[in-house]
Structure formats: structure tokens, C-alpha cells
Amino acid sequence: MCVRGLVKRYGSVTAVDGLDLTGRRGSITAVLGPNGAGKTTTVECAEGFRKPDAGTVQVLGLDPQRQGADLSARIGVMLQESSGGYPGARAEEMLRHVAGLYANPLSVGDLVDRLGLAEAGRTTVRRLSGGLRQRLSLAMAVVGRPELVFLDEPTSGLDPQSRRTTWELITDLHAAGVTVVLTTHLLDEAERLATDVAIIARGRVVATGSPDELTGAEHEVRFAGRPRLD
DSSP, X not given: OEEEEEEEEETTEEEEEEEEEEOOTTOEEEEEOOTTSSXXXXXXXXXXXXXXXXXXXXXXXXXXXXXXXXXXXXXXXXXXXXXXXXXXXXXXXXXXXXXXXXXXXXXXXHHHHHTTOSTTTTSBGGXXXXXXXXXXXXXXXXTTXXXXXXXXXXXXXXXXXXHHHHHHHHHXXXXXXXXXXXXXXXXXXXXXXXXXXXXXXXXXXXXXXXXXXXXXXXXXXXXXXXXXXX
16 A cells, blocks of 8 residues: 555544555554544555545556455455444354355354354344444454455454454464554554554554654654544
8 A cells, every 4th residue: 555645624623634654564553643644645546536636546456446346255344333234134144145246255254253243143233332333333344365465443442352352363364464454542552563664644644664663763752632533
């Protein structure tokens, strides 16, 4: 993934302001910053869900706006505010439906067991708790064996055990060669998972490096001012 000079405005508010971001193939890139920094808007432009007002975006060598159909089969997406699928569908049915869209999906049964979705498998999506919806959304994002997966705040609202399970799954994806781009406002999550970290504030990348480089740096990054649209 390569983002250069990205600008995205909502009316008079500039959510992303000339942002440059690179996600190396085979890496876990954590986009770290406070709520309102521009993290979600940035990844939504990379996913093709939002059209940039300026700048360029390439994902796996393709333009998400012009070549979205070619890209969709190669990426997985977990949205921050995902409902987990069709409200009236049962959770496991929803996951099997998504798996059926891909030529060589992961085992649905294994994902259900691993993410603790077995007991909720016959529950409709609308009746799932927030944490179960989050886990179902993660399963839907990875079941198609994507080359690159975008995870927007993947552990938000999860209990500690579910959070650890999610971290383990992300680590295993990375070990299997999947490129991961995740957003988070949790420093420990970035330290635990990421090979590369980009810190965003006020719609710009203000620091980049490995977790060791950034935590060992002698400079300090401060987040100040009123939060803006993400």
C-alpha cells in the first residue's frame, strides 16, 4: 500500500491533510493515533470506500477507485462500525456466505471455534453483542485468504481473552505472509503486533518507525487540540 499527499475534506473540515503512508508487503503496519486523527478516513480511502480530494492511493499496485473490482478479491476489510453482516442472518450462515464468495477460503468451522463464535452461530446478527459482532467482522475479513487485510480498531470493545485471541490470529496471518494494516489508539496493541508504526495527528503522519525505534526515541510526540473527524 502506498499513499501520497492524501487529502480528504468533509465540508469545511479537513480530516486528512497531505498524508503520506506506506504499508510494506508482508508487514503489519499499525496506524496509531487518537480518535479524530484521520486514521479511519485514511484506510477507507485505501479500501475504496471514500474518494480522495487530492493525492494518490495504490493498494497491491491498483487504484482502489478505478480498479476496485479487481482489488476486492485480494483484500479483506474489517470496518470500525461494522454490523457484522445482514441483520437477519445467523452468524455462522453469514460467515459461510462470505466464504462462498472466494475460491479457496479458510475453514469456517476453524474460524468459528478459534474466535469463540460457536455458541452464537445460530444467533441472528442483530442479536449479537458488540463483542461478538466484532469477532464475526474479523472472521469475515480474513476468511477469503486475502493478500492484504485492513483492520480498523480490531479489538475495540473486546474483553481481554477475545483481545488476546484476536492478536494471535493477526500474528498468524502475518506469519502466513498476509500484509496487515490496522488502526488503533492503543500503544500496547501497536507494540505487541506491529512491524511498522505510523503515528497520525491532525490528519498527518508525524512519526514512523518500528515499535522499538519509536519507543526508544529521545523525542516526544504530543497530541493536542480538539479532536476532528476521523
